[in-house]
Amino acid sequence: MASIGLRGITKTFGDTQVLNAIDLHIADGEFLTLVGPSGCGKSTTLRIIAGLEAQTEGDVEIDGAVVNHVRPSRRDLAMVFQSYALYPHLSVRQNLATPLLLRDLGFWERFPLFGALVPGRRKKIETLGAAVRDTAGTLEIEHLLERKPGQLSGGQRQRVALGRAMVRNPAAFLMDEPLSNLDAGLRVHMRAELSELHRNLGTTFVYVTHDQAEALTMSDRMAVMLDGDILQLGAPDDVYQNPQDLRVAEFVGSPKINVLPGECDSAGRLSCLGVALERRLAKSADGAISLGWRPEHFTLHPGETSECFAGRLVYKENLGADVYLHAALADGAHRLIVRVTPARAHDAAVGDALWLDPDAGRTMAFGPDGRRLALAEDDEAERVV
Amino acid sequence: MNLRTDWLDEGLKHVLLLLGSIVVLLPFYLMLSYSLKSPAEIESNTGGFAGSQALITDPRCVKAGRPAEECTMRPVVYNYTAAFREAPLLRYMLNGVLVTVSIFLIQVLVALPCAYALAKLRFWGRDVVFGLVIFCLLIPVHAIALPLYIMLAKAGLTNTYAALVIPWTISVFGIFLMRQFFKTVPDDLIDAARMDGMSEFAIVWKVMLPTAIPALLAFAIFSVVAHWNDYYWPRVVITGDRDLMTPPLGLRMFRSDLDGNEYGPMMAAATVIVTPLVVAFLLAQRRFIEGITLTGMK
Numbered sequence: 001m002a003s004i005g006l007r008g009i010t011k012t013f014g015d016t017q018v019l020n021a022i023d024l025h026i027a028d029g030e031f032l033t034l035v036g037p038s039g040c041g042k043s044t045t046l047r048i049i050a051g052l053e054a055q056t057e058g059d060v061e062i063d064g065a066v067v068n069h070v071r072p073s074r075r076d077l078a079m080v081f082q083s084y085a086l087y088p089h090l091s092v093r094q095n096l097a098t099p100l101l102l103r104d105l106g107f108w109e110r111f112p113l114f115g116a117l118v119p120g121r122r123k124k125i126e127t128l129g130a131a132v133r134d135t136a137g138t139l140e141i142e143h144l145l146e147r148k149p150g151q152l153s154g155g156q157r158q159r160v161a162l163g164r165a166m167v168r169n170p171a172a173f174l175m176d177e178p179l180s181n182l183d184a185g186l187r188v189h190m191r192a193e194l195s196e197l198h199r200n201l202g203t204t205f206v207y208v209t210h211d212q213a214e215a216l217t218m219s220d221r222m223a224v225m226l227d228g229d230i231l232q233l234g235a236p237d238d239v240y241q242n243p244q245d246l247r248v249a250e251f252v253g254s255p256k257i258n259v260l261p262g263e264c265d266s267a268g269r270l271s272c273l274g275v276a277l278e279r280r281l282a283k284s285a286d287g288a289i290s291l292g293w294r295p296e297h298f299t300l301h302p303g304e305t306s307e308c309f310a311g312r313l314v315y316k317e318n319l320g321a322d323v324y325l326h327a328a329l330a331d332g333a334h335r336l337i338v339r340v341t342p343a344r345a346h347d348a349a350v351g352d353a354l355w356l357d358p359d360a361g362r363t364m365a366f367g368p369d370g371r372r373l374a375l376a377e378d379d380e381a382e383r384v385v
Numbered sequence: 386m387n388l389r390t391d392w393l394d395e396g397l398k399h400v401l402l403l404l405g406s407i408v409v410l411l412p413f414y415l416m417l418s419y420s421l422k423s424p425a426e427i428e429s430n431t432g433g434f435a436g437s438q439a440l441i442t443d444p445r446c447v448k449a450g451r452p453a454e455e456c457t458m459r460p461v462v463y464n465y466t467a468a469f470r471e472a473p474l475l476r477y478m479l480n481g482v483l484v485t486v487s488i489f490l491i492q493v494l495v496a497l498p499c500a501y502a503l504a505k506l507r508f509w510g511r512d513v514v515f516g517l518v519i520f521c522l523l524i525p526v527h528a529i530a531l532p533l534y535i536m537l538a539k540a541g542l543t544n545t546y547a548a549l550v551i552p553w554t555i556s557v558f559g560i561f562l563m564r565q566f567f568k569t570v571p572d573d574l575i576d577a578a579r580m581d582g583m584s585e586f587a588i589v590w591k592v593m594l595p596t597a598i599p600a601l602l603a604f605a606i607f608s609v610v611a612h613w614n615d616y617y618w619p620r621v622v623i624t625g626d627r628d629l630m631t632p633p634l635g636l637r638m639f640r641s642d643l644d645g646n647e648y649g650p651m652m653a654a655a656t657v658i659v660t661p662l663v664v665a666f667l668l669a670q671r672r673f674i675e676g677i678t679l680t681g682m683k
Contacts, residue, residue, distance in 0.1 A: 072576075
């Protein structure tokens with residue numbers, strides 16, 4: 001168990017800077033997810049924590065001690081890779097035992113033939129055999145112990161890879177997209193299992209993924225990364241409900257947040273495509289502002305009003321419990337995605353006119369630089385109107 | 386209709402393949418056939434593949450004053466006993482095994498770490514070094530034979546096993562082949578080994594070597610065949626000591642020592658020398674082809 005700290009971590013490959021002075025503190029026992037599109041530097045960050053990659057500048061701390069020059073194996077971290085990276089020539093049992101053999105046995109004890117003569121070796125082998133069996137039991141892979149990785153399915157390999165990480169009780173787990181090679185159903189199942197494993201082990205997890213759904217479902221906190229910066233760090237709920245940056249708002253959530261160009265007058269009153277929003281910014285802003293609503297922040301209005309966006313239904317995405325209506329707005333340039341219940345969607349047919357009423361209180365306003373702009377408190381807004 | 390054109394197509398392919406295999410196999414057929422026949426049959430080109438196996442009498446044996454019964458035998462027996470009697474074939478083959486095995490082992494010892502470094506480690510000048518490896522592939526052995534010989538002679542190593550082995554211990558071909566194979570090994574596997582606590586050397590021998598067995602087998606065949614069959618280099622550095630001769634040099638003994646018409650024993654010796662290679666190839670055939678196609682994988 002350990003806390004992990006990154007201070008001013010910078011990484012450059014040649015001329016390109018992939019990490020811009022990352023600061024991050026991961027608490028002991030926390031499940032922290034680094035999430036972002038590919039190429040955002042999340043895997044590099046993880047590899048720097050692991051010690052597989054050297055940072056250009058900055059410090060990595062584990063439990064308060066700087067480990068910049070400590071070899072990966074001495075950092076007492078375990079890593080699970082996207083490709084599982086099991087030793088193909090060793091059986092599952094040997095795969096699980098390898099990290100223990102390397103850690104617990106001395107050089108001479110590992111020496112072929114000669115090693116068997118070293119006193120005390122047999123005892124060690126027995127204890128690590130028991131550790132392997134324990135781990136296999138926890139992950140329910142005992143029946144696979146004698147097989148080679150090539151004879152296992154993707155999900156089974158995934159478990160073995162987890163087992164190889166768990167078997168030596170590391171201070172923290174580092175996971176690099178461990179679920180992205182699994183099929184969709186198994187991925188959802190493993191999400192729940194990983195969360196449970198984290199709860200049972202109580203060890204620090206640092207989890208890298210490009211899948212915002214994994215980040216939202218599993219983590220205690222998630223760090224949204226883009227172009228080598230952490231744009232927002234917070235609880236999944238907070239990141240989803242309260243994105244501090246337009247890019248975060250667009251990355252987190254599926255379907256994507258709806259973004260429309262907005263205007264504000266000198267008093268900060270907001271309007272969008274001619275629809276007045278009865279809200280105003282705490283501080284008036286210059287330049288182009290963007291307004292965002294999640295798909296669930298709209299309601300269908302039965303008839304035409306001036307407070308609604310008028311559009312035409314172009315596509316109906318039925319997911320069973322929810323239906324997403326894709327509407328082309330009357331201005332011809334924008335589209336909205338709206339979540340409704342199947343009952344509400346029942347009558348809507350492609351080509352129908354729709355009036356979409358945005359929940360003004362949920363409006364997220366973003367400045368020209370993409371930063372979130374605060375709305376004035378409700379009572380103030382009313383006063384303005 | 387279709388079936389018939391298919392037949393024609395397939396037939397044509399097979400005819401071509403047959404012709405090709407005849408070209409390749411004919412010398413071996415002749416070698417085997419000559420090693421079975423009597424000198425008279427070889428000279429008159431009669432007797433089919435195996436000859437009539439009529440009893441013949443060895444004139445040199447009679448001349449040596451031995452009784453006629455002892456000197457009369459089947460041609461096949463005569464050829465093969467003569468092969469082993471006239472030259473220490475077993476000794477030559479033992480030399481061949483010693484030399485090829487030590488060359489191969491040392492080549493692996495050198496090539497694997499080199500290939501690993503070139504494929505998987507990032508260091509300054511790596512591409513230049515790899516360029517040099519490629520460049521060395523282009524240098525013919527014969528071009529550097531003289532300087533090599535002089536160096537070995539100055540070190541007093543001519544007419545030793547060392548002279549047969551040392552010049553071949555660094556195989557740029559081996560480095561190149563293994564590097565290409567190691568390129569296909571996922572980086573994650575190496576990172577996982579590092580996280581588990583393996584040193585870079587341990588990674589080479591415990592992770593890369595076992596995954597590279599097919600490529601290594603292919604390399605083994607290239608290496609062993611080349612050095613088992615090598616006539617040029619042993620001819621250069623083994624000048625006096627017959628005990629150090631390798632099989633191809635041994636064959637030469639027949640040509641110079643025996644009368645012109647002693648093809649039988651000579652072909653018998655040749656058969657004995659190529660047999661281990663052919664057997665080894667047949668045993669490793671599948672892995673060998675796997676290994677050759679490996680570089681095209683991924």
